[in-house]
Amino acid sequence: MNLLNEIGSAKNVGIAGHIRPDGDCISSTLALYAYLKCARPDIRCVVFTQDNPPSIFSYLEGYDEMNLTYSFDGKFDVFVALDVSSYDRLGDALTFFEKADKTICVDHHETNPGLADVNEIRPHASSTCEVLFELFEKEYIDKAVAECLFTGIVHDSGVFQYSNMSRRSFEIVGQLVEYGFDGPKIIQETFYEKSYVQNQILGRALLESILFMDGKCIVSMVDKKMMDFYNVLPKHLEGIVNQLKNTKGVEVAIFMYEMGTQRFKVSMRSNGGVNVAKIATLFGGGGHDRAAGVEMNGTYHDIINALSHEIEKQM
Ligand code: AMP
Ligand code: MN
Numbered sequence: 112m113n114l115l116n117e118i119g120s121a122k123n124v125g126i127a128g129h130i131r132p133d134g135d136c137i138s139s140t141l142a143l144y145a146y147l148k149c150a151r152p153d154i155r156c157v158v159f160t161q162d163n164p165p166s167i168f169s170y171l172e173g174y175d176e177m178n179l180t181y182s183f184d185g186k187f188d189v190f191v192a193l194d195v196s197s198y199d200r201l202g203d204a205l206t207f208f209e210k211a212d213k214t215i216c217v218d219h220h221e222t223n224p225g226l227a228d229v230n231e232i233r234p235h236a237s238s239t240c241e242v243l244f245e246l247f248e249k250e251y252i253d254k255a256v257a258e259c260l261f262t263g264i265v266h267d268s269g270v271f272q273y274s275n276m277s278r279r280s281f282e283i284v285g286q287l288v289e290y291g292f293d294g295p296k297i298i299q300e301t302f303y304e305k306s307y308v309q310n311q312i313l314g315r316a317l318l319e320s321i322l323f324m325d326g327k328c329i330v331s332m333v334d335k336k337m338m339d340f341y342n343v344l345p346k347h348l349e350g351i352v353n354q355l356k357n358t359k360g361v362e363v364a365i366f367m368y369e370m371g372t373q374r375f376k377v378s379m380r381s382n383g384g385v386n387v388a389k390i391a392t393l394f395g396g397g398g399h400d401r402a403a404g405v406e407m408n409g410t411y412h413d414i415i416n417a418l419s420h421e422i423e424k425q426m
């Protein structure tokens with residue numbers, strides 16, 4: 112896809128990522144926003160986001176200009192969905208997406224069926240930010256754009272650690288760091304640093320975790336009561352599933368938090384032996400081979416039973 116050609120002579124462009132935005136989602140939407148400011152300064156661009164975008168990303172250019180209320184009259188000439196693999200994950204942006212004259216989707220989820228009129232889905236890319244780098248014309252990448260792209264890659268690759276990092280991903284990171292932002296500070300302050308209560312709730316989740324299937328699986332859960340007690344939101348629980356996954360011998364880690372009565376958000380991580388995207392997709396979710404998510408109804412035990420049944424089939 113030639114992104115600028117596809118955007119063509121659009122006068123207004125809407126941009127959105129997925130609900131409960133993560134680092135790649137916030138960074139890719141703001142990267143495109145900053146890029147279009149350089150490449151097409153005459154375009155009126157609106158970035159939508161919902162569910163309290165994490166404030167750790169407030170250093171990114173455009174963060175304060177994001178539209179949180181979905182207030183926009185009329186329709187967009189072009190609407191771009193980034194890091195979104197299914198319509199329901201567009202949240203409140205879906206109506207703008209449906210009304211737009213033309214839609215574009217850039218993503219890296221294998222489970223993405225191609226949501227838009229024009230799609231660039233690269234399942235082997237580390238992140239949507241990596242795909243955007245490939246689509247951007249280098250003359251319009253400035254420090255702000257580079258900082259966004261770097262942040263997205265850092266977050267979706269667990270600081271360059273996961274198997275989604277290819278030689279090409281490292282080359283791109285190498286080119287990005289030339290723009291002169293403070294990469295180590297971004298990694299420390301947005302990926303590793305947690306608030307005191309976040310660490311406390313992580314501790315609780317680890318303490319109450321259960322090993323099963325001969326130690327090959329681990330599961331833990333945070334209920335509404337615990338979230339209220341520590342006064343944390345879902346976005347503060349990011350990273351817990353990865354810590355569970357770091358347990359020696361574990362092949363699949365499952366972390367869930369209670370969204371409502373008998374409704375849980377489930378995160379799964381795998382070391383590659385089990386394809387967790389396949390399992391998440393069975394229950395209406397999606398993601399990648401080694402990192403996937405889904406929302407499920409039932410009790411904690413119903414959900415563990417259903418998931419472990421599917422995990423067992425693949426082991
Ligand atoms: P999470 O467990 O929420 O960190 O998500 C892991 C991966 O799965 C990310 O790439 C998400 O975009 C994707 N994912 C999470 N939840 C869903 C869902 N309900 N539907 C589709 N993909 C999801
Ligand atoms: Mn994402």
Ligand code: MN
Binds near residue numbers: 135194219237238267
């Ligand atoms: Mn992503």
